[in-house]
Amino acid sequence: MRMSDIIEEFIKELFDDSDSIEIQRNELAEQFNCVPSQINYVIATRFKPSQGYYVESRRGGGGHILIKKVNNTKSDYIMHIINNIGTEITSNEVDVLISDFLTYDIIKPNEAKLLKVATSDNVLQLEKDIKDQVRARILKNMLLNLE
Numbered sequence: 331m332r333m334s335d336i337i338e339e340f341i342k343e344l345f346d347d348s349d350s351i352e353i354q355r356n357e358l359a360e361q362f363n364c365v366p367s368q369i370n371y372v373i374a375t376r377f378k379p380s381q382g383y384y385v386e387s388r389r390g391g392g393g394h395i396l397i398k399k400v401n402n403t404k405s406d407y408i409m410h411i412i413n414n415i416g417t418e419i420t421s422n423e424v425d426v427l428i429s430d431f432l433t434y435d436i437i438k439p440n441e442a443k444l445l446k447v448a449t450s451d452n453v454l455q456l457e458k459d460i461k462d463q464v465r466a467r468i469l470k471n472m473l474l475n476l477e
Contacts, residue, residue, distance in 0.1 A: 333362065333364055333368065334368070334371065334372050334375075334376070336362070337358070337362055337364075337368070337369065337372045338372050338376045340362075341353065341372070341373075341376075341377070341397070345399055349398060349399045350396060350397065350398040350399065351396070351397050352394055352395070352396045352397075353369075353394070353395050353397070354394055354395075355369045355370065355394075355395055369395075373385055373395060373397070375426075376426065377397055378414070379400075379410070379414040381411075381426065381427060381430050382399060382400045382407060382410065382411065382430065382434070383397055383398065383399060383400065384397070384398040384400060385397050385398075386398075404436055407434070407436060408436065408473050408474075408476060411427065411473065412470050412473050412474065415466050415469065415470060416466065417463055417466055418462035418463050418465075418466050419449075419462055419465055419466040419469060420462055420465075421449065421450065421451050421465070424445070424446070424449045424465065424469060425446070427469075428442050428445055428446055431445075437476065441476065444472070445469065445472055445473075448468055448469075448472060449465045449468055449469050449472075454468075
């Protein structure tokens with residue numbers, strides 16, 4: 331596993347007892363023997379609103395970071411994701427969302443395969459400047475029709 335994956339898993343395990351956690355960036359970086367910017371990277375890419383998280387940074391004292399998990403019904407969660415996808419989404423971002431959907435039992439493995447195939451670069455053989463826009467529209471429409 332890459333260091334980012336290990337840090338992500340560690341942070342997600344902290345949610346086992348609570349819907350929100352507060353971590354100190356410098357202490358976490360020291361624990362994983364990495365630079366604090368690595369922690370920032372993990373939080374910015376793996377704990378976004380589109381993935382069901384709310385992040386609040388507090389300056390000072392080593393950089394306290396509050397992360398809240400958005401706990402709603404399946405429909406609420408999907409609508410939260412749709413509303414936070416924006417006008418573009420990359421293939422990697424879709425992969426992270428699909429992984430999270432599977433982790434939280436939002437979708438079934440067959441649905442995950444369909445989402446992945448329909449939004450893959452193999453299917454979207456378009457100009458680079460519109461590919462992520464089309465991918466976002468396809469993903470949003472598929473998510474709206476999951477139930």
